């Protein structure tokens with residue numbers, strides 16, 4: 001039956017059940033032998049003393065054999081069976097339990113307790129062996145049940161069946177030795193009951209379980225129970241003045257050895273566990289120091305290596321690398337291609353390392369190479385890496401072209417790890433600033449430069465709220481009458497600690513750090529506010545404001561301008577927005593769209609710095625503008641090519657631009673007019689408006705108002721030329737390109753401006769009211 005039921009299982013489970021079936025078969029056979037003997041001897045049972053001893057021996061052998069098979073079968077059950085050490089562990093546990101049980105049994109059966117009294121089988125020594133086998137079987141069953149994960153109903157039943165069968169077998173062997181037949185008869189019932197329970201247990205599914213278990217979760221506290229049982233029964237035995245004979249001592253020795261062996265196996269388990277722990281720790285440490293995408297070290301790995309080399313007295317150079325424009329690879333080709341390129345970069349770095357150097361990916365498209373060498377060799381290595389990393393990257397559906405910027409910093413006397421990292425990063429930033437695709441060595445001068453930039457960027461963020469910004473206005477004059485008709489609003493920043501900050505320093509910075517829109521909006525409102533005040537005072541003037549490419553790029557800019565005009569109630573024609581040729585060069589279609597929208601609300605558009613070199617004449621034809629401002633470089637005084645006389649009026653480019661402007665229906669303003677000769681030249685070329693040193697620098701609003709008043713008062717004279725101030729001027733219009741006026745001077749104080757303030761003149765001054773009037777003029 002058992003064999004048949006075992007076939008319902010497969011693999012290890014089937015094999016285990018077949019062994020159990022063999023055990024049950026042997027147990028049944030010994031039962032049959034016992035019964036046959038019983039039947040043969042029962043008429044004169046007590047007379048067959050010797051034959052019964054032999055029969056008890058035969059049955060005991062059957063019990064031992066079936067006990068071994070039961071133990072093996074149980075230990076091979078799924079959920080228990082594992083490697084040799086697992087089996088050894090279970091077996092030793094079973095011996096610990098079994099030896100304790102046997103010892104307790106020995107105490108109870110031996111003198112003086114003798115619970116079986118006269119029925120004690122003292123003559124059949126073979127039973128001793130069977131009892132040991134049964135004790136071990138019970139131990140194995142207890143351990144199997146305790147060690148198997150739930151649900152374990154099937155295993156509990158299997159254990160119960162095995163124990164019942166084994167105990168039944170022992171009962172038969174013991175009963176055969178006794179003068180009466182009661183015990184044999186009672187025990188013969190136990191064996192088939194046990195086998196039936198075994199058959200019943202097969203109906204339950206195999207238990208799952210983890211034979212190896214976790215050394216942390218696997219407890220050995222249960223071992224106290226058998227020890228306590230043993231100790232209590234030993235004390236009890238001593239108290240009754242019992243003697244410890246050889247079997248009792250043997251059981252004690254077996255228990256002791258089993259416990260020691262079990263501890264040894266536990267120690268091996270702990271050692272193996274500690275080894276696994278150390279291995280996984282090393283693995284995770286490696287992972288924690290490795291970049292998953294490239295397999296290079298990550299930032300933590302680099303830092304650890306830096307700290308390590310920092311303790312040694314060797315030359316150390318750190319290369320900081322950053323791919324140029326990498327975000328476009330992601331944007332255009334997708335993140336997967338971006339990842340593949342980063343992987344290739346890692347591989348190229350690895351292939352080009354010198355022995356002992358370390359490459360790392362610090363994150364994103366930032367890499368670093370730590371070299372144990374001097375700066376000259378590092379420079380050569382960096383140049384080589386620049387070439388290697390700039391080679392095309394073949395990526396499935398096409399080639400990716402990239403360049404890289406590299407900063408080099410070397411460890412100097414007292415510099416620590418953070419300083420080395422920071423210096424390499426500064427050198428990298430400098431390489432980026434200087435146009436990318438290049439190598440730069442760290443220099444203290446960049447450091448100061450970048451520190452100042454960082455300070456300025458930080459301070460600029462609160463400059464509007466702290467009221468550190470103000471506008472100055474540079475007059476635009478009608479020429480040759482030299483009558484102010486407009487003013488260009490220029491932004492100035494005076495910081496309480498840093499003093500006056502040059503516009504050509506802070507405006508590009510505002511562009512880069514995304515503050516230009518905030519500054520531009522502030523300038524627009526201030527300029528409109530001032531325009532409203534001047535108009536309320538009866539001055540017929542317009543104001544121009546410089547607009548950055550970034551502002552023009554924003555779709556909401558047109559609405560912002562309209563809102564500013566509404567808020568300050570100024571006619572839109574009085575506002576001129578100056579865009580630079582640089583803006584034109586970036587995104588012409590977008591620019592045209594935005595300029596058209598601005599003109600649609602009545603605002604006039606001036607193209608600043610025309611001729612400085614960005615836009616083509618073809619583009620000019622498409623640009624919806626009203627005013628051309630000729631760059632100062634075209635206005636600058638030139639000698640006549642005919643006779644070389646400096647006093648001879650000659651402005652060929654102004655002449656050309658004037659014709660072009662008039663052809664296109666534009667007004668033209670000559671910028672950077674510094675003296676009478678230049679004014680005469682631009683007037684002769686047909687230009688009627690000028691701006692520059694000759695007509696005044698950027699002055700506070702009240703000074704420009706005084707200028708306007710002087711121009712409109714009866715008997716007013718032409719505005720006198722203003723002497724060039726110390727240090728020149730800075731054209732601080734928002735969005736103005738850097739260094740577009742060589743004579744820039746941000747340090748201009750209101751005091752200086754006061755001194756230069758034009759006196760009221762007697763020139764016949766007319767007002768220019770609108771673009772139409774400008775055109776007529």
Ligand SMILES: Nc1nc2c(ncn2[C@@H]2O[C@H](COP(=O)(O)OP(=O)(O)OP(=O)(O)O)[C@@H](O)[C@H]2O)c(=O)[nH]1
Nearest residue numbers: 322323324325326327328330335338339363364365
């Ligand atoms: N594919 C990929 N992209 C990443 C990963 N980590 C960061 N990035 C992207 O890498 C880009 C890094 O861009 P930046 O270095 O700021 O800019 P850049 O385009 O390289 O420009 P510059 O450095 O100024 O030349 C960003 O677009 C990030 O989103 C990554 O693991 N995989």
